[in-house]
Amino acid sequence: MERNEVIKMEETIGSSLFSDHISEGYPFSGIFDFSEGEKNSLGFVELLGIQDYSPSLFDSPQAPSMAPSAPLPATTVKEYCSEVLNQPATPNSSSISSASSEAVNDEQTKAVDQEGEQQEKAKKQLKPKKTNQKRQREPRFAFMTKSEVDHLEDGYRWRKYGQKAVKNSPYPRSYYRCTTASCNVKKRVERSFTDPSIVVTTYEGKHSHPSPVMPRHSLAGVPPGSGISAGYAAASFDMPMARTLSYCQQLRQPSFINTSSPSNFASDGLILNPSGLRRDIRFCTPGSAFLRDHGLLQDIVPSHMLKEEDQ
DNA sequence: CGATTTTGACCTGCGC
């Protein structure tokens, strides 16, 4: 990528990423690179690319495939395409399924006591047989982060509730749930099998509470070099995701979010071109235009840096 | 001892 292209993008991002052209509810993904931040001991993350999982983009059968630089399994892509939209307002699985998950094969049943049998019966009865309604899911957005560690600190507390091997990948996918009661946010963490240095973190849902670890608007206390994780960015991003999408729209093809033309998205070199994904958007070095509009970025940027920007 | 992680089993959706 040409240097002047980089500059151009920085400018574009600086002016539009945090613009007010906010469309709520668009999930997206971002690719962050910690290297700059660590290098500069400022906790910056470098956004290498972004991707949009807006449902409108995927309601076509020919959903675009992910970027090969950090691809998600095909099945995952499919999932984004088909499930992004439809979660019930209060999805709550933990209590519901605990009942059904034990239901079981005969041998196990023999081993359990009477109470267990009763539970099993109850489960079978409860088993909600699917109707036409598709299972609904919270909007999702994913970050692709260059990181050594799989589980990035993001300011929220998570409890791991599962891990699965991913087909065609030597790296397992981990499932986490926000530990805060009444908060149903989940996240999945997996490592890209084509580029193991990249961690794909997918958030589902929206936190109904502030970060218990790092108060918003105050990250100045983050230890230098520790880096602000992309995860934190994502988790605190109620909005930036939409803002980032906004940036995409302005930067390239405004039409790509048009429901009626998902193919635009698929053919967009910036967003989907595999080889171009990480190259095409590279910005956010300290002092870049990225910081100009404080938007919610102030959440992840030490306050003194913002002051510098103002000068 | 409570919180968290691990892990095997089960549930669900989808493609064939």
Add this chain to the structure above:
DNA sequence: GCGCAGGTCAAAATCG
């Protein structure tokens, strides 16, 4: 209908 793969549960193990 069957098999596969993703997602979730929950008991057991581990950790602080």
